[in-house]
Amino acid sequence: MKVKAKFKNDITSVRVLAKHPMETGRRVNKETGEKIPAKYIQELTCEYDGKVVFVAQFGTSVSQNPYLAFAFEGGKKGESIQLRWNDNTGDIEKTDATIK
Amino acid sequence: MDISRRKFLNLLTIGSTACFALMTPLTAWAAWASDAFNATKPEDAYKNLFGSTELIESDQVKLKVPKIAENGGAVPVSVKTSMKNVDSINIFVKDNPQPLTASFKIPSGTIPDISTRIRLAQTSTVTAVIKADGKLFSKSQEVKVTIGGCGG
Amino acid sequence: MTMRTRLSLIIIACLFACAGIVSATPEEDKKAFQKFYMQKFPGIALEDFANGVYSIDQDAREQWEAMNDFPPYEDDLEIGEELFNTPFSNGKNYASCFENGGINIRQNYPRFDTERNTVITLELAINECRTSNGEDPLPYKKGDLARISAYMASTSEGSLINIIIPNKGDGLTAYQAGKQYYYSKRGQLNFSCSNCHIQNVGRKARSETLSPSLGHPTHFPVYRMKWASLGTMHRRFDICNKQVGAQPLAAQSDAYKNLEYFLTYMSNGLPVNGPASRK
Numbered sequence: 001m002k003v004k005a006k007f008k009n010d011i012t013s014v015r016v017l018a019k020h021p022m023e024t025g026r027r028v029n030k031e032t033g034e035k036i037p038a039k040y041i042q043e044l045t046c047e048y049d050g051k052v053v054f055v056a057q058f059g060t061s062v063s064q065n066p067y068l069a070f071a072f073e074g075g076k077k078g079e080s081i082q083l084r085w086n087d088n089t090g091d092i093e094k095t096d097a098t099i100k
Numbered sequence: 101m102d103i104s105r106r107k108f109l110n111l112l113t114i115g116s117t118a119c120f121a122l123m124t125p126l127t128a129w130a131a132w133a134s135d136a137f138n139a140t141k142p143e144d145a146y147k148n149l150f151g152s153t154e155l156i157e158s159d160q161v162k163l164k165v166p167k168i169a170e171n172g173g174a175v176p177v178s179v180k181t182s183m184k185n186v187d188s189i190n191i192f193v194k195d196n197p198q199p200l201t202a203s204f205k206i207p208s209g210t211i212p213d214i215s216t217r218i219r220l221a222q223t224s225t226v227t228a229v230i231k232a233d234g235k236l237f238s239k240s241q242e243v244k245v246t247i248g249g250c251g252g
Numbered sequence: 253m254t255m256r257t258r259l260s261l262i263i264i265a266c267l268f269a270c271a272g273i274v275s276a277t278p279e280e281d282k283k284a285f286q287k288f289y290m291q292k293f294p295g296i297a298l299e300d301f302a303n304g305v306y307s308i309d310q311d312a313r314e315q316w317e318a319m320n321d322f323p324p325y326e327d328d329l330e331i332g333e334e335l336f337n338t339p340f341s342n343g344k345n346y347a348s349c350f351e352n353g354g355i356n357i358r359q360n361y362p363r364f365d366t367e368r369n370t371v372i373t374l375e376l377a378i379n380e381c382r383t384s385n386g387e388d389p390l391p392y393k394k395g396d397l398a399r400i401s402a403y404m405a406s407t408s409e410g411s412l413i414n415i416i417i418p419n420k421g422d423g424l425t426a427y428q429a430g431k432q433y434y435y436s437k438r439g440q441l442n443f444s445c446s447n448c449h450i451q452n453v454g455r456k457a458r459s460e461t462l463s464p465s466l467g468h469p470t471h472f473p474v475y476r477m478k479w480a481s482l483g484t485m486h487r488r489f490d491i492c493n494k495q496v497g498a499q500p501l502a503a504q505s506d507a508y509k510n511l512e513y514f515l516t517y518m519s520n521g522l523p524v525n526g527p528a529s530r531k
């Protein structure tokens with residue numbers, strides 16, 4: 001995940017770009033004629049200071065390499081936020097980012 | 101590695117708390133709303149997600165989405181509001197195979213202002229539904245999707 | 253079309269049609285070219301034409317700005333920088349082939365080499381650097397060559413395009429050949445570049461808004477969402493030709509090089525802003 005987190009005027013703004021194919025399960029492999037199985041992020045969460053500040057739940061209608069922008073009150077420069085996503089096949093990715 | 105007993109015990113505590121935290125549901129909204137996401141009609145998605153299909157059209161829901169999508173596979177969408185006590189912000193695309201596109205939970209202290217990029221299978225209506233104070237407020241806009249002409 | 257636009261077009265057409273007889277200098281051509289677009293789209297600053305169709309289509313521009321929150325070419329740019337800084341097997345590197353070590357020079361390309369009497373584009377120069385140092389040349393339209401060119405373009409960000417036509421040699425002839433290609437009809441659809449990008453600029457061809465030629469060269473190599481990858485200017489020329497049902501030419505052929513030379517001269521004074529993303 002690429003993450004940009006900025007603290008300004010008491011608010012931390014976060015922008016995330018996750019790398020994921022977000023396969024809908026409806027595309028057909030042109031060579032084999034078979035459907036490419038669905039593989040998509042179902043949930044992406046952000047925590048700060050032990051508290052969940054954001055939860056995104058996705059279906060297959062979210063773009064490939066999902067992009068998210070959100071903001072929460074508080075935060076502090078130099079501290080970190082923890083992002084985590086899990087997909088429908090059980091894959092997980094975790095990233096920590098420093099608030100700038 | 102030389103590590104003081106106190107530090108080691110601290111780490112153990114933090115570690116086990118973290119593990120415990122991971123094992124328990126993160127929040128009250130933890131379960132992925134499979135019934136809602138798998139619904140093929142917007143009304144069923146609303147019912148499965150909210151338990152209701154009563155949407156109140158409101159200008160307090162600020163939905164920003166293009167009129168003509170540059171790329172149907174990545175349409176930027178933003179939803180925000182100045183309403184208080186927002187529980188969740190939800191995006192639906194009427195004619196998509198799965199109309200429920202995304203559901204964002206807004207814990208207290210989080211700003212009800214989100215942006216993301218979504219897929220539109222064809223020209224359709226994008227609806228933002230904000231759940232606040234137990235009610236559902238909505239705003240819709242049509243987005244045209246083209247395959248592209250000479251510039252394509 | 254307004255009377256004023258029609259008049260401007262007639263003036264430009266005359267200038268170009270009579271190029272051989274009435275000596276309209278490249279400088280005069282450029283002034284007329286830029287004036288046409290400034291009049292056609294009042295309120296748009298000259299440098300904003302570097303953003304192509306996004307300078308004239310607000311709805312599209314907002315989507316483009318949203319996409320550029322995390323520019324899609326970022327990874328390619330990083331690879332390009334790494335490739336640029338990696339020495340060849342013989343120990344030399346790209347910096348040794350270029351003025352100023354290859355940094356902040358994009359705005360001077362294409363340039364006319366008076367000794368070899370031909371147009372040298374940046375992509376051509378990159379490959380010649382490779383072959384003169386014992387490396388295999390790279391394909392011209394996409395891939396690593398585009399990444400290296402993109403990196404070099406990025407070091408020129410903001411520098412104003414400054415194409416020069418030298419007094420000696422056939423620079424002027426190359427320029428005129430490029431200009432002729434631009435205004436000549438071709439293909440099954442019998443379109444010239446100018447039919448879309450001058451006469452019908454801002455209008456739609458099916459669902460696509462036609463972009464101004466002014467500013468086209470500033471943002472190459474370009475990351476097209478449609479290609480999901482970087483491409484050089486000659487890659488785009490190929491598609492333009494195919495779209496009008498004309499035979500595409502080889503990348504770095506004389507016709508394409510001359511066209512690039514002419515087009516870039518027309519954008520003299522605009523800032524380099526490559527690589528950039530487009531639809």
